[in-house]
Amino acid sequence: MSLTGLFLISFLFVHLIGNLQLLANDGGESFNTYAYFMTQNPLIKTISYGLYFFIVLHAIQGLMIAAKNRSAKGYKYSKKTKENASWSSKNMAMLGILILAFICIHMGDFWFKMKFGSLPMKTYAGFENEVTDLYGRVMVAFQEWYIVLIYLIGLLALYFHLAHGFQSAFHTLGLNHKKYTPIIKGLGTVFSLVVSVGFAIIPIYIYINSL
Amino acid sequence: MKLTLKIWRQKGADKKGQLESYNVEASEHMSFLEMMDVLNEELISKKEEPVAFEHDCREGICGTCNLVIDGRPHGPQQGTTTCQLHMRHFKDGDTITVEPWRAKAFPVIKDLVVDRSSFDRIIQAGGYVSVNTGQAPDGNAIPIEKDEALSAFDAAACIGCGACVAACPNGSAMLFTSAKVAHLGKLPQGQVEHAARSKSMVDQMDAEGFGNCSNTGACEVECPKEISINNIAMLNRSYLSSIFGSNK
Numbered sequence: 001m002s003l004t005g006l007f008l009i010s011f012l013f014v015h016l017i018g019n020l021q022l023l024a025n026d027g028g029e030s031f032n033t034y035a036y037f038m039t040q041n042p043l044i045k046t047i048s049y050g051l052y053f054f055i056v057l058h059a060i061q062g063l064m065i066a067a068k069n070r071s072a073k074g075y076k077y078s079k080k081t082k083e084n085a086s087w088s089s090k091n092m093a094m095l096g097i098l099i100l101a102f103i104c105i106h107m108g109d110f111w112f113k114m115k116f117g118s119l120p121m122k123t124y125a126g127f128e129n130e131v132t133d134l135y136g137r138v139m140v141a142f143q144e145w146y147i148v149l150i151y152l153i154g155l156l157a158l159y160f161h162l163a164h165g166f167q168s169a170f171h172t173l174g175l176n177h178k179k180y181t182p183i184i185k186g187l188g189t190v191f192s193l194v195v196s197v198g199f200a201i202i203p204i205y206i207y208i209n210s211l
Numbered sequence: 212m213k214l215t216l217k218i219w220r221q222k223g224a225d226k227k228g229q230l231e232s233y234n235v236e237a238s239e240h241m242s243f244l245e246m247m248d249v250l251n252e253e254l255i256s257k258k259e260e261p262v263a264f265e266h267d268c269r270e271g272i273c274g275t276c277n278l279v280i281d282g283r284p285h286g287p288q289q290g291t292t293t294c295q296l297h298m299r300h301f302k303d304g305d306t307i308t309v310e311p312w313r314a315k316a317f318p319v320i321k322d323l324v325v326d327r328s329s330f331d332r333i334i335q336a337g338g339y340v341s342v343n344t345g346q347a348p349d350g351n352a353i354p355i356e357k358d359e360a361l362s363a364f365d366a367a368a369c370i371g372c373g374a375c376v377a378a379c380p381n382g383s384a385m386l387f388t389s390a391k392v393a394h395l396g397k398l399p400q401g402q403v404e405h406a407a408r409s410k411s412m413v414d415q416m417d418a419e420g421f422g423n424c425s426n427t428g429a430c431e432v433e434c435p436k437e438i439s440i441n442n443i444a445m446l447n448r449s450y451l452s453s454i455f456g457s458n459k
């Protein structure tokens with residue numbers, strides 16, 4: 001759980017940096033050539049299949065553990081006066097399902113269309129190959145307010161999932177230290193914020209620009 | 212002070228239970244258990260069945276007075292057992308809900324009493340150190356650093372009450388198990404079997420039907436002895452080394 005979770009976290013970071021190129025004001029050149037590189041490079045291809053596998057593994061393991069934990073409790077107290085644990089930490093499975101649903105929508109919209117759909121091709125001076133215009137597809141998609149909304153909900157779920165998950169993964173691996181644990185916790189909060197806000201800027205920026 | 216109690220009543224392990232309301236007149240100087248005694252005396256004088264609940268030392272060291280009070284194991288007071296909780300923490304006219312520990316591995320026997328023998332079996336699986344027989348060793352033969360001794364002692368403060376399991380949304384016994392593993396493993400005498408002990412105690416915990424730790428931290432908040440979840444990280448570490456390390 002912790003290892004697959006941390007792998008997904010490192011993916012998110014790279015994914016965010018790559019996608020921020022969408023905001024570059026160059027008609028999609030940097031993003032489309034980047035996407036081309038990402039789909040052609042054999043190393044990236046291998047990593048991406050590993051990524052799909054780890055998402056599925058993480059989701060299946062997480063849901064199985066959550067189901068087992070629920071039955072190990074078996075009963076809810078009839079009265080609760082004070083919360084003794086953070087909301088995120090108690091709702092990891094629900095947040096995970098939201099993220100999974102989001103990933104499916106997200107893949108269907110961009111990855112599936114790029115792989116099997118009929119997105120127009122584009123050529124850029126200084127780049128010898130013809131590349132798929134994924135940038136154009138992104139720009140069209142984020143003109144719809146409901147797609148932007150779906151993204152914001154997905155990112156909100158991601159924020160809460162990571163707000164607990166980041167530091168939890170270190171604890172699960174037994175990495176706990178008087179001095180470093182508070183730093184890890186702080187880093188987890190900052191990372192969750194940066195990743196979700198960073199991704200959220202993209203649809204919001206494109207939507208506002210399209211108005 | 213006049214109180215309304217909503218108490219979980221259940222005739223036996225395989226019977227269905229429900230919350231029932233009672234009125235009781237208590238003094239604010241009473242402990243929670245003394246207030247329960249008053250209620251039971253009234254029930255007995257009315258020829259009704261008294262409420263079954265566990266208690267023994269009534270001084271916060273045996274870990275049997277296990278009640279979930281208004282949704283919180285051992286009640287609202289931080290770092291206290293139910294027997295050490297006094298009625299001055301409640302107000303006249305309060306309604307107080309009293310339920311048993313809840314976890315699949317702690318089945319209800321009657322009313323508020325649960326079967327915690329699963330904890331005994333976790334201890335049997337590894338909660339000991341092996342020593343050679345013969346002369347009693349010299350008390351100071353093995354020097355132990357002060358900090359180590361203190362942190363082992365902090366873990367040893369666990370009274371095995373099970374509030375951690377009762378508080379955990381996953382019904383996990385990791386805080387209890389980690390306290391026992393840390394208490395022995397932090398001292399040189401317990402080092403020898405540390406990794407193997409971690410594995411066998413965790414395996415027994417799983418076999419008893421306790422859930423998995425997802426680091427919610429609810430246990431640490433409710434533990435009457437304020438055992439830290441740092442012990443859980445230590446247990447995770449030694450569990451990993453029992454699988455991957457050379458020290459099996």
Ligand code: HEM
Pocket residue numbers: 001002003004005006008009012055058059060062063065066092093095096097098099100161162164165166168169170172424425426
């Ligand atoms: C990009 C996506 C994701 C990232 C970065 C991520 C990250 C993490 C991390 C770091 C943890 C903590 C692991 C630990 O404490 O050992 C975690 C736990 C969890 N994740 Fe995810 N996750 C993602 C997606 C998902 C999905 C899609 C699901 C389910 C459908 C899911 C379900 C869970 C559950 C149930 C837990 C709690 C497991 C436990 O109790 O130990 N996650 N996640």
Ligand code: SF4
Pocket residue numbers: 274368369370371372373374375376386387390433434435436437438
């Ligand atoms: S760790 Fe705390 S709550 Fe759990 S059994 Fe020990 S004393 Fe009770």
Ligand code: FES
Pocket residue numbers: 266267268269270271272273274275276292293294295
């Ligand atoms: S009766 Fe012994 S700890 Fe409360």
